[in-house]
Amino acid sequence: MPAHPPYGEKELLFRIKEGDERAFDQLFNEWYARLALFARRYAISAAEAEEVVSESFMKFWLQRDGFDALPGIRSFLYITTRNAALNVLRKNNRLPTTPLDALETPVEEDPFFELEAIRAEVLGAVFREIENLPGKCRQVVLLTYRDGLNTAQIAALMGISVSNVTSQRARAISLLRIALADHYPAIYLIWLPALLERLLSGA
Amino acid sequence: MNSRIENISLLLKLHLKGALNDAQKQELEEWRRLSEANEKLLEDLTGKDLHDALHQLATIDTDAARERLKSRLFTAKKGRIARFRRSWWAAASIILVLAMGTATWVALKRSPELVKTADIQPGRKGAILTLADGTQILLDSLHSGVVANQHGARVLLRDGSLAYDPAGSADGEVVYNTMTIPKGRQFQLVLPDGTKVWLNAASSIRYPTVFTGKERRVEVTGEIYFEVAKNAKMPFRVNISSKAEIEVLGTHFNVNAYENEESINTTLLAGSVRVIREQSGVMLRPGQQAQIARSSSRPGQQAQIASLHGIKVIDHADVDRIMAWKNGLFNFNGASLGDVMRQLERWYEIEVVYEKEIPDITFWGEIPKDISLSGVLAALEKTDVHFRIEGRKVIVMP
Numbered sequence A: 001m002p003a004h005p006p007y008g009e010k011e012l013l014f015r016i017k018e019g020d021e022r023a024f025d026q027l028f029n030e031w032y033a034r035l036a037l038f039a040r041r042y043a044i045s046a047a048e049a050e051e052v053v054s055e056s057f058m059k060f061w062l063q064r065d066g067f068d069a070l071p072g073i074r075s076f077l078y079i080t081t082r083n084a085a086l087n088v089l090r091k092n093n094r095l096p097t098t099p100l101d102a103l104e105t106p107v108e109e110d111p112f113f114e115l116e117a118i119r120a121e122v123l124g125a126v127f128r129e130i131e132n133l134p135g136k137c138r139q140v141v142l143l144t145y146r147d148g149l150n151t152a153q154i155a156a157l158m159g160i161s162v163s164n165v166t167s168q169r170a171r172a173i174s175l176l177r178i179a180l181a182d183h184y185p186a187i188y189l190i191w192l193p194a195l196l197e198r199l200l201s202g203a
Numbered sequence B: 001m002n003s004r005i006e007n008i009s010l011l012l013k014l015h016l017k018g019a020l021n022d023a024q025k026q027e028l029e030e031w032r033r034l035s036e037a038n039e040k041l042l043e044d045l046t047g048k049d050l051h052d053a054l055h056q057l058a059t060i061d062t063d064a065a066r067e068r069l070k071s072r073l074f075t076a077k078k079g080r081i082a083r084f085r086r087s088w089w090a091a092a093s094i095i096l097v098l099a100m101g102t103a104t105w106v107a108l109k110r111s112p113e114l115v116k117t118a119d120i121q122p123g124r125k126g127a128i129l130t131l132a133d134g135t136q137i138l139l140d141s142l143h144s145g146v147v148a149n150q151h152g153a154r155v156l157l158r159d160g161s162l163a164y165d166p167a168g169s170a171d172g173e174v175v176y177n178t179m180t181i182p183k184g185r186q187f188q189l190v191l192p193d194g195t196k197v198w199l200n201a202a203s204s205i206r207y208p209t210v211f212t213g214k215e216r217r218v219e220v221t222g223e224i225y226f227e228v229a230k231n232a233k234m235p236f237r238v239n240i241s242s243k244a245e246i247e248v249l250g251t252h253f254n255v256n257a258y259e260n261e262e263s264i265n266t267t268l269l270a271g272s273v274r275v276i277r278e279q280s281g282v283m284l285r286p287g288q289q290a291q292i293a294r295s296s297s298r299p300g301q302q303a304q305i306a307s308l309h310g311i312k313v314i315d316h317a318d319v320d321r322i323m324a325w326k327n328g329l330f331n332f333n334g335a336s337l338g339d340v341m342r343q344l345e346r347w348y349e350i351e352v353v354y355e356k357e358i359p360d361i362t363f364w365g366e367i368p369k370d371i372s373l374s375g376v377l378a379a380l381e382k383t384d385v386h387f388r389i390e391g392r393k394v395i396v397m398p
Helices: A009-018 A021-040 A046-062 A070-091 A099-104 A111-131 A135-145 A151-158 A162-183 A186-190 A192-200 B003-016 B022-034 B036-044 B048-059 B062-073 B319-327 B337-348 B373-380
Strands: B094-099 B102-107 B128-130 B136-138 B145-150 B153-158 B161-165 B176-181 B185-190 B196-199 B203-208 B216-228 B236-240 B244-257 B263-277 B280-284 B289-293 B311-314 B329-331 B351-354 B361-363 B366-368 B386-390 B393-397
Touching (some): A009 A021, A009 A070, A021 A046, A021 A070, A021 A111, A021 B062, A046 A070, A046 B062, A070 A111, A070 B319, A111 A135, A111 A162, A111 B048, A135 A151, A135 B048, A151 A162, B176 B185, B196 B203, B216 B319, B244 B280, B244 B319, B263 B319, B280 B289, B280 B311, B319 B329, B337 B351, B337 B373, B337 B393, B366 B373, B373 B386
Parallel strands (some): B161 B185, B216 B236
Antiparallel strands (some): B094 B102, B094 B361, B128 B136, B145 B153, B153 B161, B176 B203, B196 B216, B236 B244, B244 B263, B263 B280, B263 B289, B329 B366, B386 B393
């Protein structure tokens, strides 16, 4: 968890140009995992995905003078990561049987790219907000989706009642909804109702 | 990531507040229905895939990754960062050198000792265009505009690249032009059919000012990267000093045919080509490289490895290394000192002389092409090799 409150967009951009380490941290902490998730969708390994994303961050940081807004930085990171992932596949001859489409399609015309980027953003945002939930609430959510436990199992493990587990889940849904509506563009929210439903329905 | 998304975002915000009117509800619904892909994404996000995805996210150690990257990006001295300008210099600042079996990470620094007077500058854009009548035009410092007229085809120079505009010139004979790139230069050309050609130092291409007939033929020497315009009715053929031919339909490939290299290498990036030697040929798939050995092998060398019609095909060519020249870099991965020095000879227009025999060193790494010669040599000197510069001659000493 960061030791200081996050910088707002204007200050963040200013500090990025200055080369401030903490600005770097903020961007990296927020976006790294979701970019790695996105990279893996190109059928490369977890290790390759992480390496490719780290390289993208490095390339961005060394050219950070040229960026004036966060969406531009985010686009750059996704596009650079996509191209590097395709490179990994090409180098190891692991491209799917119609390689030319993937290679020759410019990013602007690649529907796979846009959807996968959005998917990564949605899931990344949800995950990050889950991490910010209050203690018990967070634990219930993690036990549900990460460990796949059902309500009864969670109740037993945490030493709380079954109805407590259910109410913590409901609380999580409303807290997540608020947090996500606040911090992230509303485009993600089209999926949220169904997503949260499924996410926290447990068994 | 585009304005359409911004618009949908607004609709969604209103949707959340329950403030959409019927027309807006309709628009939102249409967007959802608009592509199967959107629906599929929705499904994806609400199944087992979702759990797997979140599990993946949970296992990523962001902190560790961040610290690893920061140790490369940020040095101990604060305040140094500001000087990292947007240049390749910093991005390519580590070269791994494998010398005599031991690996050493080497930091590329500007070494003041080697910066003598008259530091040799890197190559730049330039070319010599030879017209059909023998007239030669130096393209180095010409400004944009019409350079020549060849029997109705206009030759235009724009942004450091030459283009042929047939402009309805079905009249007249077919004439040939030659573009020659001397050492220390590189250039770009667009042929009359729209084919894009990038030429490395010490290369040339001879081509007609208009393509007519059954096929499009060009002749090349040196190193050239092609992006051939599609034309199924007129196959594109590249002739390499009558030693090999490449037959092409719309595609992207690199030819390395320097006389002083061991083989003629054709690497296919996309599309398909047939590499032909003395009437027989092999088809390449993207990522493959065809090698045709030059007959003047070193004494004692036997006819080698199984090859088809004298053409050896390798899979998984290192495309980054092969295309580095076009992307403003030297890529020395797996290169011997001889390989490295030959590339430097062409780009810096120098003569390389070896005092003793060539030391056995293998290099790895990339450095930008736009730095002066002393910068490059300073990096290479971190291994057990030393250089002395005398005018335009570089002497390699052990």
